[in-house]
Amino acid sequence: MDRDLLIAALLHDIGKWHPKGQIRLAHRVMRVVLGRFAPRVLNRLSSQSAKGWRRGFALAVHHPRLGAERAADLGCSPRVCWLIAHHEDDSAAHDPELQRLMLADRTTL
Numbered sequence: 781m782d783r784d785l786l787i788a789a790l791l792h793d794i795g796k797w798h799p800k801g802q803i804r805l806a807h808r809v810m811r812v813v814l815g816r817f818a819p820r821v822l823n824r825l826s827s828q829s830a831k832g833w834r835r836g837f838a839l840a841v842h843h844p845r846l847g848a849e850r851a852a853d854l855g856c857s858p859r860v861c862w863l864i865a866h867h868e869d870d871s872a873a874h875d876p877e878l879q880r881l882m883l884a885d886r887t888t889l
Contacts, residue, residue, distance in 0.1 A: 785877045788863035789884060795847025801835030811840045844868050
């Protein structure tokens, strides 16, 4: 397995953590429901400046970008950061390694 892919696989959800908030089950469920039926509501709830209980929505929605930024701060390669940033981006799924990361992320045990 490619080293960058392995590192991205290990770190791809690093953007879900924040010292002042966390993603709870309700955020995960409502992200899917609102994303499907009320995307504008989800966009309002998940603004990047969200605080309190809304921060979980922001982390759920923006964790790929936040994770890529955190990975860059940790010294990860640009390729690792790109894979993390796009691991939920179906429009970028033409990349074989990204496809593998997305498949692994969507597979439940």
